[in-house]
Amino acid sequence: MSAESTPEPVIPEPGETGPRRRSRKALRAAAWTAAGVVALGGAGGGYLYFKLNGNIRSVDIDQALGTDRPTKIDNGSENILVLGSDTRSGANRKLGGGIDDGSARSDTAMIVHVYEGHKRASVVSVPRDTLIDRPACTDTKGTRHPAASGVMFNESYATGGAACAVKTVESLTGIRMDHYLEVDFAGFQKLIDDLGGVPVTTTKTIDDPQSHLDLRAGTHTLDGQQALGLVRTRHGVGDGSDLGRIELQQAFVKALLDQVKHVGVFSNPKKLYDLADTATKTVTTDSDLGSVNSLIDFADGLKGIGSRHMTMITMPVQYDPSDPNRVLMQKQKAQLVWDALKNDRPIPKSATTGTATGEAKGVVSAP
Structure with a gap:
């Protein structure tokens, strides 16, 4: 699915919304595994390089957004917007259910x-x-979309694709996004299978027919379908909200990163190629990352970051008093987050103290 053809929202299934999160995780794995093609080498390396290069889809965010953007902060840090997306067509329709209407959500x-x-x-x-x-x-097609008030965040992608999603995030945060990465959930499922599954431990039984997930409390190696179910589920876990699903997704991201680093793909050329092929077909990037060489350089810059060196939070929010199914950004606390990132500093704990949570933290972890 491409950045313009899809992003995250899938047709609202009852209580569904999760495919997108797995996307982000997949994209990190995608970058790392794509970087691994450099290890293939040999006479066949050139052919494989061009094949993998041809898999990658990219969108020119900079051209679409022009100069009306936050100033790029040159302090050695990078900011990347990662979206998980799905379309209502092809393989994604089968996974997500619903009508093949060609729509895309993030x-x-x-x-x-x-x-x-x-x-x-x-x-x-x-x-x-x-x-x-x-x-x-x-x-990115040049179509202008007017501003809108009081709409859901994911409406920006559904309206104008990757460029409008980036514009919205930059408007909310005041921070320029240096890169954009999008992963579709059909590709995410295959990527997990190519990895050989991802081990997780659940402290509670998770049984959600809507996401086709039934996990007893204990340790499991999730295949692609189970992983997709986990990052989509919210019923029967925590308070049943989207915030709870985010907590599950964040835990799975960390488990996935650990698995990518320890699965030993670099010593297995076929596994390396399969992962690189799936990864490059799964991601859509901004034009600066739209080649295997660029992804290799990007991934090389991230390879030292493991799950222990990653802090994951949810943007400070509170439930909307007029609609418990919606949340509102807590502007003062959120500003603490944006200021920390602008200044390349750790996010203070006070930024998330007393904010709404999904009560699902600790339910899933790496073994």
């Missing part, structure tokens, strides 16, 4: 801040159900 959004030195990162999840004022934006 319900998983993470702002990844890589600190100077590229040894640590902070990740801020933006709930799709956050009510915002969306700025006017121009998509």
